Amino acid sequence: MDATAQRRELRQRLAEQRRALSPAERIAAAQGLRRSLEQLPEYFTDARVAGYWASHGELPLNLVIPPLANRGQQFLLPVIGRGKHLRFAPWQSGDAVQPNRHGIPEPAAPGELLEPFQLDLVLVPLLGFDRRGHRLGHGGGYYDRSFAFLNEQVRPTEPLLVGIAYDFQELEIVNKEPWDVALDFVATNRELIDCSMSDPELETPA
Numbered sequence: 001m002d003a004t005a006q007r008r009e010l011r012q013r014l015a016e017q018r019r020a021l022s023p024a025e026r027i028a029a030a031q032g033l034r035r036s037l038e039q040l041p042e043y044f045t046d047a048r049v050a051g052y053w054a055s056h057g058e059l060p061l062n063l064v065i066p067p068l069a070n071r072g073q074q075f076l077l078p079v080i081g082r083g084k085h086l087r088f089a090p091w092q093s094g095d096a097v098q099p100n101r102h103g104i105p106e107p108a109a110p111g112e113l114l115e116p117f118q119l120d121l122v123l124v125p126l127l128g129f130d131r132r133g134h135r136l137g138h139g140g141g142y143y144d145r146s147f148a149f150l151n152e153q154v155r156p157t158e159p160l161l162v163g164i165a166y167d168f169q170e171l172e173i174v175n176k177e178p179w180d181v182a183l184d185f186v187a188t189n190r191e192l193i194d195c196s197m198s199d200p201e202l203e204t205p206a
């Protein structure tokens with residue numbers, strides 16, 4: 001099996017595993033995720049926090065989003081733009097949404113669209129991750145394209161990228177492609193992982 005077929009099979013296995021969770025497991029995970037994010041000071045202080053509308057069995061952010069508004073922080077959802085670039089629209093509970101081309105809700109009539117560099121903290125959806133912060137997504141390359149500018153900067157910087165995942169989405173090694181943008185942290189239902197602290201032994205030789 002070639003590398004592309006392997007990646008496809010891995011994506012399928014991870015997506016199925018996620019979809020097979022019971023409602024009780026999903027609720028428990030959402031509570032665990034909130035506790036993990038509460039370990040991250042930026043979650044309490046950053047002015048502009050982007051997330052996602054959970055679909056395909058993704059870990060729900062519904063316990064993570066409401067406290068932001070209470071603290072006066074802005075929450076934003078991704079909007080698919082031209083050339084597979086993401087922009088981000090402020091969204092509050094009750095604001096109208098409409099499905100994008102993948103069937104995922106996005107703000108229907110955004111008053112304002114922010115560019116990725118204008119964000120402070122981004123909660124990034126993913127299918128698989130490793131402790132170095134390498135990420136396996138749905139294969140659309142949306143996040144890699146939109147945050148490619150971070151690869152020319154010393155990390156961590158703003159925006160801070162925090163992958164959001166169930167613990168079983170952790171992989172030993174996610175092979176890095178040249179265009180991949182690494183995550184600074186991963187927050188799971190069990191822990192907050194600081195990817196800059198990852199064991200250098202895990203680094204693949206150049």
Ligand SMILES: Nc1nc2c(c(=O)[nH]1)N(C=O)[C@@H](CNc1ccc(C(=O)N[C@@H](CCC(=O)O)C(=O)O)cc1)CN2
Nearest residue numbers: 052053054055058078102104125126137138140142143
């Ligand atoms: N909740 C959420 N919103 C998001 C993302 C995400 O991963 N999760 N994205 C992250 O990039 C962007 C949308 N990208 C997506 C890319 C592919 C698929 C998808 O369903 N792909 C199919 C296979 C490809 C296809 O035929 O479209 C699949 O995985 O079954 C969904 C979203 C922006 N919004």
Ligand SMILES: Nc1ncnc2c1ncn2[C@@H]1O[C@H](COP(=O)(O)OP(=O)(O)OP(=O)(O)O)[C@@H](O)[C@H]1O
Nearest residue numbers: 135136137138139140141142143144145148177179
């Ligand atoms: N900065 C970039 N410029 C041009 N093409 C890119 C860039 N980043 C990614 N791509 C393209 O997007 C495709 C998908 O990339 P990849 O498999 O890493 O997506 P992903 O991170 O899994 O998806 P997503 O970010 O949507 O969740 C790649 O085949 C690559 O050609």
